[in-house]
Amino acid sequence: MHASILLLPGDGxxxxxxxxxxxxxxxxxxxxxxxxxxxxAPIGGAALRRDxxxxxxxxxxxxxAANAILLGAVGDPAFDRxxxxxxxxxALLAIRRELKLYANFRPAKVWAGLESxxxxxTTVVSGTDMLVVRELTGGLYYGEPRGIAADGSSxxxxxxxxxxxxxxxxxxxFGAARVRRARVxxxxxxxxxxxxxxxxxxxxxxxxxxPDVTLDHMLVDSCAMRIALAPSSFDVxxxxxxxxxxxxDEAGAIVGSLGLLPSxxxxxxxxxxxxxxxxxxxxxxxxxxxxxxxxxxxAMLLRHALGLEAEARSVExxxxxxxxxxxxxxxxxxGSDRRIGTKEMATAIVSALGQSLITDH
Numbered sequence: 001m002h003a004s005i006l007l008l009p010g011d012g013x014x015x016x017x018x019x020x021x022x023x024x025x026x027x028x029x030x031x032x033x034x035x036x037x038x039x040x041a042p043i044g045g046a047a048l049r050r051d052x053x054x055x056x057x058x059x060x061x062x063x064x065a066a067n068a069i070l071l072g073a074v075g076d077p078a079f080d081r082x083x084x085x086x087x088x089x090x091a092l093l094a095i096r097r098e099l100k101l102y103a104n105f106r107p108a109k110v111w112a113g114l115e116s117x118x119x120x121x122t123t124v125v126s127g128t129d130m131l132v133v134r135e136l137t138g139g140l141y142y143g144e145p146r147g148i149a150a151d152g153s154s155x156x157x158x159x160x161x162x163x164x165x166x167x168x169x170x171x172x173x174f175g176a177a178r179v180r181r182a183r184v185x186x187x188x189x190x191x192x193x194x195x196x197x198x199x200x201x202x203x204x205x206x207x208x209x210x211p212d213v214t215l216d217h218m219l220v221d222s223c224a225m226r227i228a229l230a231p232s233s234f235d236v237x238x239x240x241x242x243x244x245x246x247x248x249d250e251a252g253a254i255v256g257s258l259g260l261l262p263s264x265x266x267x268x269x270x271x272x273x274x275x276x277x278x279x280x281x282x283x284x285x286x287x288x289x290x291x292x293x294x295x296x297x298x299a300m301l302l303r304h305a306l307g308l309e310a311e312a313r314s315v316e317x318x319x320x321x322x323x324x325x326x327x328x329x330x331x332x333x334x335g336s337d338r339r340i341g342t343k344e345m346a347t348a349i350v351s352a353l354g355q356s357l358i359t360d361h
Contacts (some may be wrong), residue, residue, distance in 0.1 A: 011088055020346035106130075
């Protein structure tokens with residue numbers, strides 16, 4: 001396969017983890033006889049520092065032309081004040097909107113060997129393997145009108161959803177459940193919000209198209225509590241934009257570290273793949289960031305953007321092999337565990353990838 005992959009390293013630890021993921025993609029291309037053209041463009045604070053817009057037109061054009069996009073992170077404290085349109089984070093909302101990336105997949109699983117890495121008992125988290133399917137281009141983050149009163153005395157945002165928006169994300173969730181454990185938990189706040197009542201109505205009606213998938217509904221506060229008490233009880237969680245943002249981060253804490261979590265933002269064009277962890281400027285440039293979220297995002301890129309399931313599984317197996325061997329970045333290390341850096345973890349995963357291919361053949 002010949003594919004064009006746009007790398008958007010971005011801010012903070014973004015360049016480090018994208019470099020790690022790119023090394024894995026190059027190894028996959030070499031060992032599976034593919035040609036991946038990897039090229040970079042600026043976004044977020046990295047673009048602002050060049051006196052460009054947070055999402056430069058050239059970057060957006062390159063994204064539209066690519067087969068897939070791998071993003072590191074956006075967010076730079078140097079640009080936290082001033083016009084919101086000049087904040088690095090505005091680039092992320094803009095690229096999702098421009099590429100019509102309405103479906104966000106955020107898997108969260110407990111890797112073998114990491115059962116005790118999180119705050120919960122091993123018996124509680126063992127077997128956790130959930131997928132949060134988050135609507136990505138509607139709700140409070142995009143709704144209009146929005147703003148702050150001229151005198152600063154009040155502010156307002158608008159939560160808005162259409163039937164079409166709800167149905168298309170629900171179909172993604174039901175489809176994902178069909179190749180997992182065939183259970184969808186739709187999360188809303190239907191006891192308070194009209195948008196949630198419409199959400200529940202549309203999802204319930206759509207479920208008849210998927211008789212092989214079990215559907216249940218849960219209020220968001222109950223869901224948040226259950227993720228902490230019984231995370232292994234979930235298969236696919238379907239929810240709106242803000243709820244999905246919060247619940248998927250909670251899931252990251254459950255499984256041990258946000259640094260482990262990949263994500264895929266999908267629509268009708270090229271997909272955007274990124275780790276969940278953010279830019280973490282306090283550890284940028286220190287070679288201590290966990291690259292597994294970015295490498296897992298590269299695996300999702302192989303699967304969802306390029307249709308390379310065997311290659312995606314090989315990367316995920318290599319991640320598991322490295323963790324089972326006891327390799328730990330700082331966020332995963334406990335007590336006397338030896339801590340390895342970003343580059344060393346990436347090298348170990350590339351090595352494990354090669355060993356798994358030798359074993360398979």
